[in-house]
Amino acid sequence: MARLSILALLCLGLLAHAYGYIGIEDDIGGPLDGDLLHALENLFGHDGDMAKEADSSDEGGISSSEEEEMRQRALGPIAKLLSGQGDGPLADKPFARLMFLRRLLGGASGAGPLSGLQRPTGSLVRNMFLFRLLGKRMGERFLKEVRETKESHRVYTFAASLFCDCALEYIDDHNEIRGFSLDVVNAVCKHAGKNCAVMYDTRSNCYSHVHGEHSRAGDGLMNHYYDACMTWIRSHERERSVAFTEAFAHVEHNAHFFVKKGNPDGFDMNNIGDKHIGFLNGWVSNEYCLAHVAEGHEEDLEEFGHEDTEEHTFKGAHLHPDQAHYYETREELFTNVESGELAAAFLIDPSPAEADAHGFEKLGEDVACGLGGTLHMMTRKDSNVPEWFSEHLHMMKESGEYYGLCTKSQHEHAAKGDFDCVRK
Known part of the structure; x- marks a missing residue:
């Protein structure tokens, strides 16, 4: 298993090296340039604590089998992180994983092509231990900075x-x-x-x-x-x-029925029956507003603007889908009322002067559509x-x-x- 993990890292390293030859450059620069341990200490502010902890793994008392066990435990998560497996922070960001690999293993100084990848220095166990301790936080920090940069330009x-x-x-x-x-x-x-x-x-x-x-x-x-x-x-x-x-x-959110002036067809808002009603597409004064009133949602009446339910005689209406017709403009809506295709239009009020000028009048009491x-x-x-x-x-x-x-x-x-x- 350890061999497979090492092989995965080597493959990623070779891939990063190959990318460098085709001119892809790392313009991030910054926190991981130069010596790995000092860079990590400066980045996370641990004053050498983590380096000392990692150094302790190099001191006497660790057998070859224990070192191999540590190697396997460290390499597995790192290979998974850098290969994009699972749902880790770099899973869907291959370029970020290459940057991450180069910075952690490369030790290259300054911004430059990925072909600047260098062989890691120091104990493998020591470096892998630092990987284990800091990999997740470094990935999260990197992604946080990317998100903030993206948001600032959005x-x-x-x-x-x-x-x-x-x-x-x-x-x-x-x-x-x-x-x-x-x-x-x-x-x-x-x-x-x-x-x-x-x-x-x-x-x-x-x-x-x-x-x-x-x-x-x-x-x-x-x-x-x-x-x-x-x-x-x-x-x-x-x-x-x-x-x-x-x-x-x-704003005023009361709606009314509008009919031809004088209501020549005798439209009764409390007895709509099978008559056809017109609405404006996308407006809150729609068939669902009529149905909401009909269903008697008393808990919503105050929010809808009805302070005293006894004063309101309109009981609402449930329309069959074939009775409800939606139009994009007032002009289309009122043209169909005038032609007799619609018995009435239902919408949040145009001004009285506008309705009167076009030969229409509003009927009945206010019907509050929408919340508040x-x-x-x-x-x-x-x-x-x-x-x-x-x-x-x-x-x-x-x-x-x-x-x-x-x-x-x-x-x-x-x-x-x-x-x-x-x-x-």
């Missing part, structure tokens, strides 16, 4: 859908994306020391509905086109497939954005920086409407 991207042409998201006269959501992204990223960028994408690429199926995270978010989508309301339905940051704004009416950045469940974004947004709230930003943005974007800052 750019986090946020998608704006420009869903409302309002103070949260809009295009200004210079064709630039503006709004409070963008202001928050820029401020939080600066506070966290992250590189961030905002891009446009359609709302359905962040979250979408498929006819006859459960709604789900969109292709853009799940396929890593970007890291997060800006300006989204939480809901139970959405939390099954995506994650949210801490809230950064509060707060806005968040929406991400994949495997993303680290909620962790660092929420942490630094919370710090900005605690320091008052967030509230200063919110007040400033309310004035800067006032021509596009208003929004509310969130409480702590």
Whole structure:
């Protein structure tokens, strides 16, 4: 077994040597240059303790059989580490393993080609013992530095859908994306020391509905086109497939049914029957909001905005999949209401003036869709954005920086409407 382990090390050494001849260079430099023992002492700050411990294995009293046993115990884990077997810290990083091998066995001075590999000096047992003691920590330290370097160069991207042409998201006269959501992204990223960028994408690429199926995270978010989508309301339905940051704004989240002016067809929201209803794709005002009300989740009513359930007569509705129709734009939605293809549209309110100008009116009481009416950045469940974004947004709230930003943005974007800052 020991022979096989030694053979594995020799093969890796020859591979590193061969790589050096084709011009691959090690530009890491640093902690393991020069004498192996001094480098290890400087790196880990043990003031020679580990070297002394290793030296003790060279002193009298160790028989040849004991030395062979130590050799086998040391070589096995090292060969496994450097060959990438198992799930060790260097398992999927072959180039890092070559660097590791060269630094530990090479004793080469300064950055240079891998062909600078030299024969190890000193007792094999002594060096193998140091391997055993320090290999794991050195690998973890190396990988930690690689991750930190990668993170410092990473750019986090946020998608704006420009869903409302309002103070949260809009295009200004210079064709630039503006709004409070963008202001928050820029401020939080600066506070966290992250590189961030905002891009446009359609709302359905962040979250979408498929006819006859459960709604789900969109292709853009799940396929890593970007890291997060800006300006989204939480809901139970959405939390099954995506994650949210801490809230950064509060908005009106009541939805209504909209019909042709005067309700000529006599649409009754409490008796929908087999009528066809239209929704906007990706919006929280969807068929699941109607079903949620119908299922009577009393524990959620306060969070949904219903302080007194007795005042609300709308009982919700369970629609058959063939009754629910999703559209990408308001224009498409209202065109189908006007043509009679749909009995009504259900959506978070456009302004009364907008509805009136297009010949429609809203019916009935408010229907609160989503949890609490707060806005968040929406991400994949495997993303680290909620962790660092929420942490630094919370710090900005605690320091008052967030509230200063919110007040400033309310004035800067006032021509596009208003929004509310969130409480702590």
